[in-house]
Amino acid sequence: MYFIRRILFAIPLLLVISVLAFALMHLAPGSPFDTERKPASPIVEENIRAKYHADEPVWKQYGEYLNGLLHGDFGASLKYQNHSVNDIIAQGLPVSMLLGGLAFCIAMGVGIPLGFLTAARRGGWQDYAGSFVALLTVCVPSFVIAPFMILIFAMKLKWLPVGLWITPWHMIMPSITLGAYFVGKVARILREGMLDAAQSEFVTAARAKGLGENALLLKHVLRIALLPVVSYSGPMLADLLTGSFVVENIFQIPGIGVFLVNSCLNLDSTVVVGLSLLYAILLIGLNLLVDFAYTLLDPRVKYE
Amino acid sequence: MAFAKRARRIIRRARFLLFASFVAVICSCSRREPPADVVIINNVEPESLDPAVIVAQADMRIVSGMFEGLTRLAPEDDRAIPGLAKNWDVSPDGKIYTFHLRTNLLWSTGEPITSADVVYSWIRALDPKTACRYVEQLYYLKNAEDFNSGKITNADLVGVSAPDKYTVRAELKAPTVFFIDLCAFQTLAVVPRQAIERYGDHWLRVKPVPVSGAFELDSWRLNDKIRLKKNPNYWDATNTLSEIIDLLPVGSPTTALNLYENGQVDVVWDKELIPSSLVDVLIKRPDFHKFNYLGDYFVRFNVTKKPFDDVRVRQALALAVDKERITKRITRAGEQIAEHLVPPGIQNYDPPPGIGHDPERARKLLAEAGYPGGKGFPRFEYLFNASPIHEKIAVELQQMWRDELGIDMELRQVETQVFWGMQSRLEFQMSKSSWAGDYNDPNTYLGMFVTGDGNNETGWSNPRYDELIAAAGNELDLAKREKLFQQAETILDHDEMPVIPLYIYVGINYFDTNKIAGIWPNILDDHPLRAVHRIKPKS
DSSP: OHHHHHHHHHHHHHHHHHHHHHHHHHHSSSOTTOOSSOOSSHHHHHHHHHHTTTTSOHHHHHHHHHHHHHTTOOOBOSSSTTOBHHHHHHHHHHHHHHHHHHHHHHHHHHHHHHHHHHHHTTTSHHHHHHHHHHHHHHHSOHHHHHHHHIIIIIIISOOSOSSOSSSHHHHHHHHHHHHHHHHHHHHHHHHHHHHHHHTSHHHHHHHHTTOOHHHIIIIIIHHHHHHHHHHHHHHHHHHHHTOOHHHHHHHTOOSSHHHHHHHHHTTOHHHHHHHHHHHHHHHHHHHHHHHHHHHHHOTTOOOO | OHHHHHHHHHHHHHHHHHHHHHHHHHHHHSOOOOOOSEEEEOSSOOSOSOTTTOOSHHHHHHHHHHOOOSEEEOTTTOOEEESSEEEEEEOTTSOEEEEEEOTTOBOTTSOBOOHHHHHHHHHHHHSGGGOOTTGGGGTTBTTHHHHHTTSOOOGGGSSEEEEETTEEEEEBSSOOTTHHHHTTSGGGOOOOHHHHHHHGGGGGGSSSOOOSSSEEEEEEETTTEEEEEEOTTSTTGGGOOOSEEEEEOOOOHHHHHHHHHTTSOSEEOOGGGSOGGGHHHHTTSTTEEEEEEEEEEEEEEOTTSTTTTSHHHHHHHHHTOOHHHHIIIIIOSOOOBOSSSSOTTOTTOOOOOOOOOOHHHHHHHHHHTTOGGGTTOOOEEEEEESOHHHHHHHHHHHHHHHHHHOOOEEEEEEOHHHHHHHHHTTOOSEEEEEEEOSSSSTHHHHGGGSTTOTTTOSOOOOHHHHHHHHHHHHOOOHHHHHHHHHHHHHIIIIIIOSEEEEEEEEEEEEOOTTTEESOOOOTTOOOOGGGOEEOOOOO
């Protein structure tokens, strides 16, 4: 029941988002139809505006857009004239999702052991080294990591391709670049959580009962400490799956992250609204999943 | 709780399956395609591949490989040579062109191409519903402009017809000496009626797309690549030298250079795709090919607003600019400074001398205009769109005018999309500008400064100038025509100066001449794909 209510509540939320995105695009200065080369006569410009219904009042344009949306049609791109927004999503989203999925695996696969290690060896050199690595990945932006990796692994060692998205080899550097930030983030959240949990009474009780330190950390402390990581992973995954402008740009990857930014610059309003909605849907959906995962991890959590 | 337990059990069991499917997804995403003969980086993703829609040169390079017009450009020097038409006759008054089509023309899908297809393509571009941005390339035809603006609705009145299956008759408003060059322009290319009428705006997304040119569209993935494969039905297919060409949309100069240096691409053919900080180093390498380009960088005044309504002020500012400082310090690719708007090396024309660099005279003119030593000169704004080069040039100009004339200029940077609109609505005092010629004739530059032209964008109007341009348009004698254009250009960038020309662009392509052939440097920076090929290693 609870989850059904949540899903129903998402519908008006999406409507509000679409209205806001639509309105903002129309309030932004400039027109998507302006180009360096001006049409020889104003008639040509009128023809272009008429073709995209830009000459109609905004509320009517929104109504038409909404009508299309109900039929699963996100509209036509104003910039890429042979492609619909559905096309752009269908071609770009799988690529961005794969890249984001790989980066997610790296973030979790490296971040959780790193966080565990730093918490388990608190105060030891492993803690300092691990925390330094975690801090570094959070602080160094991807547009610094990527060129360094390209320089070393592609240009000097020639182990990996510089860019493009063809074979699994092409996916290694972009996934690491995209995942690096979240490795540090996950490790730090987990470390905090474990140190917090380690002070709980049940830990003292378990220790008093003679439970080994490793078993204690793995079976009891880690499980509680994972909860904040899980709640963070929802928005993180939404972020990762919708692509990254920087990473896609540097490695020349045909995802939707590039469109998310370029469509704003081009004032390509249908693409902006469509991708905003997509992002919102992913965010809402993944948060829902996170809440569901809570019920699996923590027996105390119940939704009515 | 029971449900949660069950879910946990399922997840535990499915772990292996999950892992296996993940690996499968990764592997299925890697593609196995035959390698291309040549991989080219072609600047950003094309807006469209429809000849009647495209505006950008990068888009035109792809489209001209797919759709051919009555003429086409020679790869060596960009001369217009016979394309779908094998030859043509011109009436003595230069107004009627009769084109004779080849009789062996086929669409890539096998149907014959006839003169009716040519007429359809031109009328389609002119149809207001098509909303073609480059439609003025067809305005030279009789009644074309009226049809495009809806003043007449009968397409039969437009000056193009098909007297028989293999003849196209074009009737022009005025003798247009560059009409044969225009026929090679993409807006006039021949497009497949059968597909367009059936699929509407989606015609380029339904396979197979019938093409009239050397290459068929094999695949088109947004922001990924466009793959073209040789069209065996093309009339000149024996001279199409590559089987498969990949064109990658790359907008980042660093990425383009990295891909090239790592051997993942063979050719990068856009001057914008060289990291600007490395230009002076790279330009010395043997695989970087530099040539004069039919394009220049200039400054526009808004002559409708003070203080630039005064010609003396405009001349003073122009005389005070040391253009070499811009090419030596900022652009650094060995650009020539521009004394005049029309770049040198253009066909049928030798530009007249410009106003030159003379700070002394500049100060005198400014004093005459009422601002001795820059005193009392109103602050003004220089408008430009976001880009490091534009910004550096703006700062350099700001300093030159402060040092030489004692006047203060403010810089205003806006988003590119906002910039175009402000420029065309004259919402500026002075603005950054550039122009690349569409065809090899001075009219491509001088024609846009006549009164009221959409690309004038200065508010400037001069009846004598308009007369001279109109007279040149009617003149068949090339020497007399050149004189008329020279007189007009003297008014434009010597006497009146609504613009200050700064420098001529250079084109730069990079590829290894030991590996790739069929790309020649030329003023239009146009390189027909049919000639591009990989040199076969000697066995």
